[in-house]
Amino acid sequence: MDRAHALGRHLARCGIHVVSGGALGVDGAAHRGALAAGGATTVVLGSGLDVPYPVRHAPLFREVLARGGTLAGMLPDGSQPRPGTFPQRNKLIAALADVVIVVEADIRSGSLSTVAAARGYGRAVAAWPGSTGCERLLAAGAAVIEGEGDAERVVAGAPRYRAPQAIDPIARQVKDAIANGAVGIDEIIRRTGLTVRAVLRALPMIERMQ
Numbered sequence: 250m251d252r253a254h255a256l257g258r259h260l261a262r263c264g265i266h267v268v269s270g271g272a273l274g275v276d277g278a279a280h281r282g283a284l285a286a287g288g289a290t291t292v293v294l295g296s297g298l299d300v301p302y303p304v305r306h307a308p309l310f311r312e313v314l315a316r317g318g319t320l321a322g323m324l325p326d327g328s329q330p331r332p333g334t335f336p337q338r339n340k341l342i343a344a345l346a347d348v349v350i351v352v353e354a355d356i357r358s359g360s361l362s363t364v365a366a367a368r369g370y371g372r373a374v375a376a377w378p379g380s381t382g383c384e385r386l387l388a389a390g391a392a393v394i395e396g397e398g399d400a401e402r403v404v405a406g407a408p409r410y411r412a413p414q415a416i417d418p419i420a421r422q423v424k425d426a427i428a429n430g431a432v433g434i435d436e437i438i439r440r441t442g443l444t445v446r447a448v449l450r451a452l453p454m455i456e457r458m459q
Contacts, residue, residue: 250275252377253352254282259397261288265404268293268345270338271310273303275352280309284316291319291345295338297328321345336362343367348404350375350394354382356449361386375403378411381449387411388453419443420451427455 257267257279267283269276271292283290292313294302298320301307310320323337339359343349343366351374354360361382364374375392376383387393392408394400399409426440437448 250278253278254285255397256350256352256394256400257282257290258286260400260404261286261290263401263404264288266291268342270295270335270342271302271306273305277306277309279352280313280318284312284318289313289316289318291321293338293342293345294320294322294330295324295334296322296330297324297326298322299326300329302330335359339363340366343370343372346372348373348375350377350400350403351383351386351391352377352394353380354386356381356385358382364391373403373406373408375400375408384450384453388455417451417454419447420454423448423451424455 253275261267261283267279267288267290269279269290269292271277271280271294280290280292290313292310296302301310314320321341323341324334328334336359339362343363346367349363349367349372351360351364364386367374373392374386375394376386377394378384378387392403393411394403402408422441422443423437426437429440431437431440434445434448437443438445441448
């Protein structure tokens, strides 16, 4: 959340409009960072515009509007949020953005659906290293974000990428298991005897070799 707040604040100071989904955690931090810098920000809702969700962020949404920002969405007034409305919201976030920055994500994160939509629209994608979802994005060619300067560079069209790394022995075991027909995490673990964490760490290294 500190990273998202800092990025939102810095980019807003540079005159860049910050778009996010209004959710608890990273989304809210990005919006608040933009507001802290005196910038405008757009909240894309997975509900009707008259149905603030999450309810705890209703004061934040009012502040966004009061400060010249926008609430956006694709659903009629009165629509309640449902699991299926959030992928719709994520597509709109990607459509409105020039660059999609993922600060943190696990491998099942909803933010990865935003990335998929962004790639379909030809948008730039960047990720902060460390979490499993972000590591997978970096392995697939996303730009590296490790601070405000990197964010500014990717927005300016001069992204920084992670240097290729040699595959380590554990990643080699995982790669060999996949080559021999292992499908899915559980099957890789059964064949290699590795831990879940070791396999998840190895997968981005293997993807870099493709």
